[in-house]
Amino acid sequence: MQMKKLILIAAAALCASTVNAAELSYVSAGAIKSLKLEVPAPVPWTGAVKCGHVSGEITKLHLLAQAAKSQIFSYAENEAQFNEFKAMWQPILEKFGMKIVSAEYKNNYGVLKYESPDGRVVRAFMGEKLHYNALDAADVKKVQHELLEPLEQAGMTPIASFTIKNEIFRPTFNIYYLTKPEENMDREIQLRQLMNGEDIDFDLVKDAVRTVKQDASFSLVYIGRELGFKTKLAADEAGINAKLADYRKFLTENKKDFVAARTFKLDAPIEFSGGKLNYAVNIYFFQ
Known part of the structure; x- marks a missing residue:
């Protein structure tokens, strides 16, 4: 149980830190399915947003990107997992005009730093604390799209949105979008929950x-x-x-x-x- 709590903290962290390999060791590659990526198809829901974000399903925690400053990062057991993270996220960033300027892996912590042509940065929102029927995939998808459309309308371009299926979370989703950075992230215009x-x-x-x-x-x-x-x-x-x-x-x-x-x-x-x-x-x- 203590190990599971440590993994949850690592997966939800919003600032750079290190995590021991033992804390993630129970999530083995053989125990989970591979990531599935796809270009989003039209969703049969009246409020569906029509934008070019990447969608799919994440089951591996090391593919669940965290965002801070001008970088996204991952807690990975080894360099092979970080390379898998990089192979997934570099094309997504490049699709929206961002250029990878460095990729570094050390002590179970991997970072992709990027530059964007308009100075905007990637930020993330996890829907796990929202109120929805986690056992109903349609309800999860509905709530997910209820958040995507206002981002698009506010000019905060969604770049990716993934449903998350892993035993440490109830079925949920993450949304990644662009916004203008501030030195103090509390002052950034972000998608948030009070x-x-x-x-x-x-x-x-x-x-x-x-x-x-x-x-x-x-x-x-x-x-x-x-x-x-x-x-x-x-x-x-x-x-x-x-x-x-x-x-x-x-x-x-x-x-x-x-x-x-x-x-x-x-x-x-x-x-x-x-x-x-x-x-x-x-x-x-x-x-």
């Missing part, structure tokens, strides 16, 4: 980001900068207004941008040894 366990005030953020899908009362898929969320509690209205003012000051001091806030009285007070908390404020901001 989900923190609390119901979201969708009306408060609709003008700050582009809503893609209200996935659940507590889950929003959107295009924009990285949204942050904070709830504060207080005993009375004056106290909650002071909490909001203090947090807005904190955001300014830490170079984060306030988006919106909503104060409200709790349906039932939260009691503790020092008294009762009757008011709350939901605060939204850009990281």
Whole structure:
């Protein structure tokens, strides 16, 4: 079980790090099917996006590209696996005008660095945390296409989208697309998900980001900068207004941008040894 957790962390990582071969050793080449790539055929769904992205199915974790800066990378057990990763991804990048400037493999970690003619970079979104019927392939495909079309409309060209079938994930998908880079990736315009366990005030953020899908009362898929969320509690209205003012000051001091806030009285007070908390404020901001 511990080994499986380590593999999951490695597969989902968004920054460069190394991983021991033992952490990936249980995913053997003989135990999984080969990658299948195809040019996407028309999908019988009214919202299907018609673009030239590459589609297919990934079952091998070392082919599941991660993206950061001007590079994509893979955690591979050996150089042969990295060469397989390179053979898959180099044609995809070149199809969309990108040029590979270096390929390096070391300590179970392989990197493809690239340049693009317009300066855009590849970013990725995994759909695993979205709400869909993972046992229904048609439902997975429907949600996948619900995210592709807004990217195309926003000028964030989808370059690839793969369904993922591997025992460490429930059936899901990844989408790879192009966007303009920023020194701080939190400030990049990306396809993102806000989900923190609390119901979201969708009306408060609709003008700050582009809503893609209200996935659940507590889950929003959107295009924009990285949204942050904070709830504060207080005993009375004056106290909650002071909490909001203090947090807005904190955001300014830490170079984060306030988006919106909503104060409200709790349906039932939260009691503790020092008294009762009757008011709350939901605060939204850009990281």
